[in-house]
Amino acid sequence: MKSEQLAIKGVCFGEVLWDNLPTGKQLGGAPLNVAYHLNKLGIVTQMLTRVGQDRNGDELIAVCEELGIPTRLFQVDPEQATSTVEVHIDEQKDVTYEIVYPVAWDHIELVESDVSVIQQADFLVFGSLSSRNDVSYHTLKQLLQVAKYKILDVNLRLPFYSKARVLELLGYADLVKMNREELGIIAQWLELPKEDNDGKLVEQVMQRYAMDEVIVTYGAAGAIYHAKRAAISYHFHAYQVDVKDTIGSGDSFLAAFLSKRMRSNAGAGIAEIMGFAATLSAFVTQSTGACPSYDAPTINHFEWIHYLGREEVRSD
DSSP states (O other): OOOHHHHOEEEEESOOEEEEETTEEEEEOHHHHHHHHHHHTTOEEEEEEEEESSHHHHHHHHHHHHTTOOOTTEEEESSSOOEEEEEEEOTTOOEEEEEOSSOGGGGOOOOHHHHHHHHHSSEEEEEGGGGSSHHHHHHHHHHHTTOSSEEEEOOOOTTSOOHHHHHHHHTTOSEEEEEHHHHHHHHHHTTOOTTSOHHHHHHHHHHHHTOSEEEEEOGGGOEEEEETTTTEEEEEOOOOOOOSOOTTHHHHHHHHHHHHHTTGGGOOOHHHHHHHHHHHHHHHHTSSSSSOOOOHHHHHHHHHHTOTTOOEEEEO
């Protein structure tokens, strides 16, 4: 058998930061979380970002290296600070964020050697939050011109997004992940019929932007995968776990999905792919922070003990 997982390589673009939690600071940023899990799952994934020339930046790079996240594409900004976010968790374990602006990752520069890396990578993961500042936004658009397979993680954080930029990014994407609220906002922007159900809304978005795949997440209700080419939607319900916090659960879902999706020649069907994504997401939700430590036996055992009672629905 060929070492396919070593041949697959990706890049995540965008924010890296310190989440200041009630229990202390934790590494964070949606694309960084995705990169962490992809590397844990055997797909070498670079992180293209920018940190400040400060203590927080030095610590962030050191922790990434300890966690196995490649840092050779990290840029260091002599003026802007490393990003920090104040995280608040309520009694229902729901999370809100106070995001500082501007910070170092708002100023990711276009470097010719980075363009070459993107051209050679199998996929590029990017989030809408990285479009909030002109510098990183224009860098991202240049990279999207040369990327092979483009995955957009919609991440609408008020007041750090604009209708025009998010809709433009949709036009580049091959695969999009969003939650139900974000789907509703996008549908409203596109003036889609309010009476349409989520499935019809997704279908119209996919047609409008000629995208192949969409994942809509529903928190404790799981997620639905929509595929244009196969003309299916597939619902996998979330595993019921004791929630510690929901930080990074969607990021881990996306990473786990991609880890299977990018190995599609290995024969994994959508049930297996979605099941694995739900498993890792549930594990992260019952852990503290977005990047808990784990290995393959841990996840396999976790999946086994939560397997009973699962539900999934496929509709043609």
